[in-house]
Amino acid sequence: MARIAVRVYNNEINDLIDHGQIDEAIAHCRHILQTYSKHVETYRMLGKAYLEEQRYGDAADILQRVLSSIPEDFISQVGMSIIREDEGNMDAAIYHMERAFETQPSNHAIQDELRRLYGRRDGLEPNKIRLTRGALARMYAHGNLHDQAIAELLAALSEDPQRHDLLVLLANMYYHSMKKVEAAETCTKILEKLPYCLVATSLLVKILEESNREEEAKPFRERWEELDPYAAQIDSNTHDTEFVPDQAVTLIRLDWEPGAYGEEKGQPAWASSLGISIGGEDRSAEAVPDWLSDTGADQPEPSESPFGGSEEGEAPDWMATPSGSNEQPEDDLGLFPSEGEEEVKP
Known part of the structure; x- marks a missing residue:
């Protein structure tokens, strides 16, 4: 049986999604997750596949888990905006599209979509989307203007301390400015709330190992390797x-049989305008395998904490969040909390 590099496999899955072969893409994602059960990039592809098949309940659950690991993820933010608009939650839809805009402020499609959302909510579309502190900070960061980025981030976080996406960028800026104490403190703060944040985990490993504290770094390295198996192959070079x-990380490729999971679907025009292919009827009631069945498809009401636990079923240990709590999770047992960040001051 043929083996394939995990990265190459994920790229193939993405191509399948872009060409509307959603059922095959989902099957391959599930196959990878049987071997690498916490691989964030595969979850990202799975969420994108569910989104494009308009299985919004499944897509929201997976994309929110991705956002708890990669808070600034562009595709997940756009996807969550689409889902929340479909639910009629315009504040949350705008919140997510604003986060996508901050990640790509020069993306004209996102600017147009954000104006449309403002118009639908407020009755009047703004002529221009103003740059937020978060967008400006990212522009400084892309230009390697670390001190300016840090100043903007600190100002933005003084207004909203719960912006985990900005905290992640701040940790990065501190690290690249050689302010490793501040970077480590910021990573620790992030991991108290998002214990499987990919960037915070990897930065903390680097800081500890560069300080010859390998033993302290070990549990964080193990977690990093769970999120990205390529981390296990890092060496001095x-x-x-x-x-x-x-080719450093491979697995056996699934021998998928065409037609086993249904037909390919078409694509609505509005999705194309955002560079996203959406297809298929809602199949959220379709049975899923045991490893995915307890991710908590039911979403809490907007008044509940965005990190609250699911009301349906009991999550497996690696996904567990504190039960009955409205606070953001502070344990380090779960990969992704069952709800994302859209209700944090939408």
């Missing part, structure tokens, strides 16, 4: 996963 060769 490859200081980050991006430098690890694709």
